[in-house]
Amino acid sequence: MTRHAAAAIREDSNPFIFLSFLMFVRWTTYRCPHCRGAFRRDFWPYNVGLGSGERICGKCGKVFDDGAREWPELKLVKKLRFFLPPGMMVMSFSFLLLGIGMLVVAPRDEVSWLAVVIVLAGSLAPTVVWCLIRMLWVLRSIRRYENESASMRRGLETAGH
Numbered sequence: 001m002t003r004h005a006a007a008a009i010r011e012d013s014n015p016f017i018f019l020s021f022l023m024f025v026r027w028t029t030y031r032c033p034h035c036r037g038a039f040r041r042d043f044w045p046y047n048v049g050l051g052s053g054e055r056i057c058g059k060c061g062k063v064f065d066d067g068a069r070e071w072p073e074l075k076l077v078k079k080l081r082f083f084l085p086p087g088m089m090v091m092s093f094s095f096l097l098l099g100i101g102m103l104v105v106a107p108r109d110e111v112s113w114l115a116v117v118i119v120l121a122g123s124l125a126p127t128v129v130w131c132l133i134r135m136l137w138v139l140r141s142i143r144r145y146e147n148e149s150a151s152m153r154r155g156l157e158t159a160g161h
C-alpha cells in the first residue's frame, strides 16, 4: 500500500448559504491532485469512506490517495461517524420524535405497552436497517484489510529469502 501518494483535493461548495431554506444544500467535491478531475461528491461534510485509499484517476491515470481507509485503520470517532453520519442522526432522531409524538397525541386508553414498543421499534427500524447495511461494508473492509496485510507479509517473506 502506498501511503505517500498525493492526497485528493477537498473542495466545499455551499452556493445557497444566503437563502435560509436552501442553506443545508451543500456538498464537498473531491478532486484528483494531478489533473483536478472530480471523482466524488458528498452531501455531508467529512464523510468517512472505506477503502484502501489508493485510487487511479479515471482521467489522467495517475495514482493518488482518495482519503478512504480500511475499517481497522479508522479511529473510534470515525468508526462512529461511519455508522451514524450527521444526516442519518438527524433522520433517526426525527423519526423517534415522530413516534413519541404519535403516542402523546393518541387517546390514553388506546396506548398499551405493546403499542409503545411497536411505534418505537417502527421509528427506529430505518436506523437499524441502515446500520445492518453499513455492517456489511465494514465486514468487506476488514476482509480486504486482512487480505492485503497477508499478501504484504508474504511479499516481505519472499523478499527476505
Ligand SMILES: [Zn+2]
Binding pocket: 032, 033, 034, 035, 036, 037, 057, 058, 059, 060, 061, 062
Ligand atoms: Zn487525474
